[in-house]
Ligand code: ATP
């Protein structure tokens with residue numbers, strides 16, 4: 152097909168949009184791929200549609216290759232199935248809920264586990280029917296708190312979601328591995344630089360779970376990896392190795408000290424080091440107790456929870472939330488402190504928590520026999536030589552402390568380094584949460600029911616447009632990988648002469664006849680404007696038809712490297728076909 156720029160619905164912009172920070176956001180708007188309509192709502196213009204469709208095509212091809220079958224559900228869904236699994240409530244404010252004219256509750260689907268499980272239950276009943284993989288490429292809705300970075304995080308977006316249904320755990324593992332391989336193939340085809348990290352399974356509560364993160368300094372997901380062992384994980388999934396317990400008997404008795412004006416770890420450490428206690432203290436010798444309140448999804452009331460971490464580390468709320476999920480967590484406000492006067496801000500210790508029946512969870516490094524300086528539950532007072540397992544006994548451990556570069560890798564080999572990425576895919580072994588809720592069974596060979604086990608797998612199709620743009624651009628514009636580019640060749644008519652125009656038209660027709668997608672800049676604009684637009688739009692190969700034509704040559708420019716090659720007009724089509732088809 153030949154697309155003529157003279158009639159293409161496209162206006163490129165010279166200026167970056169005021170609200171854009173990320174290169175992909177700036178460029179996709181400037182090059183006329185997308186336009187903002189609402190917070191987290193974008194329309195796709197013709198060039199953007201092409202890239203989106205290309206990504207969808209690659210995703211469908213790889214899903215079909217593992218035996219996936221495409222179906223499609225409505226986005227507008229009744230409340231009942233989501234009520235049955237508890238997600239109507241659990242999803243919290245992230246779900247768009249609405250009512251129809253009769254007052255019945257509906258939602259706009261954020262993900263479709265319920266519908267797939269119910270549909271399989273409706274159609275299939277024998278063990279002979281399984282396994283099965285179903286998928287859809289569909290618009291999802293989430294009332295994201297912070298829509299961000301153009302199409303990277305929107306409230307309406309395109310996702311490929313697939314679901315596997317198996318008779319047993321081995322089957323689920325096979326379906327999971329099939330998806331993992333399919334994702335590797337598709338992200339490789341999209342020329343994405345990505346890492347596969349082990350992940351918590353978020354709102355789903357499953358076991359095996361991995362995320363595909365496109366590497367990007369602007370990514371919202373921090374992950375860590377170990378160069379020595381290849382271990383990579385979401386920060387939420389990093390576990391802290393516990394040191395061995397220490398003997399208690401040889402530890403000195405705990406003493407309370409008057410420590411005026413020491414509400415922070417820093418002031419406390421300074422004070423202790425100036426107090427002549429016969430040893431030096433560091434922040435890691437102090438025990439910081441952070442108070443939060445928690446609430447079960449079905450409850451109205453909050454309860455207090457104390458979280459103890461070594462004083463040289465902050466509490467990472469994302470890790471804490473992941474560790475407590477689906478229980479909700481919030482920091483205490485002034486009213487909470489006022490209602491619980493035993494909590495002395497800046498001087499909270501495990502003693503008051505125990506005496507007042509507050510649950511107390513600690514970092515795995517806080518093991519029996521370790522010695523701490525911590526709050527004495529009285530203004531300007533701390534207790535030193537408080538021994539875990541002797542002077543206080545936590546109710547359990549929690550992964551809440553921040554993970555830092557240089558921390559030991561959980562697999563015991565080497566240390567961790569941190570990096571950032573954009574989540575483009577997520578695979579996980581969901582298990583029986585949804586099939587239990589709807590009693591999805593198959594009748595086995597012995598006529599006994601077998602509870603089906605599920606996997607759930609997502610790809611952020613529209614987010615991929617931005618993720619690829621993020622990794623494939625330069626200061627002049629976008630530089631699309633071939634598989635997703637809006638055209639194969641961008642033909643620039645660089646001259647006003649009739650002969651130049653005719654020559655370019657002939658070449659475009661020849662390319663089209665050979666099955667090459669051509670974007671033909673046949674506008675009346677100056678060559679400078681056309682070149683700038685070609686760089687901005689980012690088709691991987693640019694064919695310049697200009698003055699050289701009189702001498703029988705045209706110029707082929709590689710958008711990524713900037714390399715130019717002169718080619719004889721008569722060889723141009725053959726040359727380009729070879730270049731593009733490989
Ligand atoms: P995130 O942590 O980025 O919010 P998620 O864990 O909520 O993602 P999933 O529920 O696993 O995401 O959804 C599957 C895929 O859909 C994600 O891997 C991501 O690529 C994409 N996705 C999720 N939320 C959005 C959004 N608001 N805008 C665009 N794509 C999204």
Ligand code: MG
Pocket residue numbers: none
């Ligand atoms: Mg999300």
